Amino acid sequence: MKLIHKDIDKGGQGVVTLIPEEPEDIWHAYNLISEGDSVKSSTIRKVQSESSTGSSTSNRIRTTLTITVENIDFDTQACMLRLKGRNIEENQYVKMGAYHTLDLELNRKFTLRKQEWDSVSVERIELACDPTKSADVAAVIMQEGLAHVCLITPSMTLVRAKIDVNIPRKRKGFSQQHEKGLVKFYEQVMQAIIRHIDFDVVKCVLVASPGFIKDQFHEYMFQMAVKTDNKILIDNKPKFMLVHASSGFKHSLKEVLQDPAVISKISDTKAASEVKTLEQFYTTLQCEPAKAFYGKKHIEKANEAQAIETLLISDKLFKCSEANLRKQYVNIVDSVRESGGNVKIFSSLHVSGEQLEQLTGIAAILRFPMPELEEDSDED
Template sequence: MTWSPSTAAAGDATSTTNDPSASSSARDATASLQIAGRVTSENQHVKMGAFHTLDLEANRDVRIEKEEGGWDSIALGRVEESCVPGRGAEVAAIVCGEGSATFCLLSQHMTVVLQRLEVPIPRKLATNSSAHEKGLTRFYSSLYASFLRHIPYSTPTLRAIVIASPGWVRDGVFDYIMAEASRTSNKPLLAARNKFVKVHITSPHVHSLVEVLKSPEIVAQLKETKFAREGIMLDKFHKMLASDEMRAWYGPDHVMLAGDRGAIGTLLISDDLFRSSDPTLRKKYVALVEEVQQKGGEVLIFSSMHESGQQLNQLTGIAAILTFPLDVEVVEAEEREAKEEEERKKKLENGEDDPVED
């Protein structure tokens, strides 16, 4: 069946296609999302114009369609971030034991286990240690291959690569990775050396990642994570508003004007604005974000569920730190003059004469 939200604005209708059996009915309790709306395409199960409710459940396919051009870059980015495992991860972790390693990516919303590696290592005997050394080499070699395959070490958004273990395994793993990077002239990996953090944990299991994230080493490494960055830049904006107000603009109209002049160095925008019921307004904000990014500016999208996002919402939900000072009054006067000039040109084109004073 086809569904479109009854509250959708004209020209921005969304439709979802789902199996009729997915409509509201008694089922076992499960995570689900209920949507209701008016039927726009009649079929054997529902009549045209009737109101209907669907249950969207986990692990059940649903198709969501919008008219051509309806999916903007912000919406697509969110879908991709939610669907691609580890997308947007700021921390990679290798939880090690002797002969075992678990590779993980930690993003804002989840921990993704990429691979569990087990390599048997014979015990080290006083009479014969060669078997132990060979097993250890096999373990390190397999671990390094898995590391290259799973850990996006050269990605700028990845802030830290944690090697965590109970004993001293982490030291051996780190030394082997760096030695292989040098031997194979892996320059991106060598450049990422400062991202590595060795952390002690009590057991070589994934649940020990809780210990990892609380460790002082990681806290220090993650000062520039997404949310920390948002807080830092919002604080910078407030200080600039007091000391250098010509470079600190806020409010939709003023920020749009700054964007038109290519003056935005950092755009601070609340995700609330992308949920506006007015599709024209949403498209304006999306266009502004894309324009700032194309001109090399930084865009920080604040979540209204976090403290920094709520603070930004008190400033209309949008603000900008400019790369050079602009006087709001001067810019507004220039805009008025430009509009008046445009109106005069239109009148001349239409054969209308401007009134002449005696």
């Protein structure tokens, strides 16, 4: 993302102009924009005009609209952001107060005005505009009959393809069906890789599975690549990396990202560090349960005592429609920072973020053990 202009006053009110450059930036934009903000962006409208003689002509016109956002839709697969709201700046084509929908497009600037820029939003801009590129990684998690082809960017894990086929088992003197099924399965996975992985962007392809599936698949894929003279695959052979995973389900990706060999290769993508932090939380919970808290109420208590060392929070919590609730979470983040704590904002699109989200979305590792709070039975 490119930051063109930033004007935020002391009260936190202000305007920021940004240019999204890659799909991931749209995700950042999605996290920045909340209901009630005003967004100015260019869009194409079809305009019908009637001449004095009564003949009508219609032509497509690029025009700039400014709307107050009322509705936000994000499609993870296509990385499309769609904003709906009332027009607040009249121009020659569009009336004031008319409802319009804006699609944010890549490489086209948009201006975002917020009543209040909180620390989380400001940080998000910084994060989005960080020029140091971390590698995009593709991962194929598979087990017999099931495969997920995922794309891991710093803040997103996108399942590009899920292959789920039934492979008959081996039985006495009857193994052709099994082999046929397996070959068909490998073929499908290979096609998914060719179709969904852009080797110009992806620096590394992780192939993970339990047992020997990954080795068999790797072998099969390159045999086929040679046979069909698939240049892309052959040229990128060094990018493939075989890793162990316990199953072909998506959450096994967590194990893959913890593999030391993988960590060294993709060093410091956000995904890997999130997994590590979450793991740390669980270890603390196992060893010293009094030092690991989760749930909003508990975290608030711990925060009051300035006990939080690392705060794990899912970005989904900032997406809530209630401005008040968002403010509360932002306050927690700010006060943890003030007291010298570490704050990790998890992307809800990563597997680790998904898990944190299930775990109420907020958790913390404490500096010192705190007495466990008396449980009210009305816990959600």
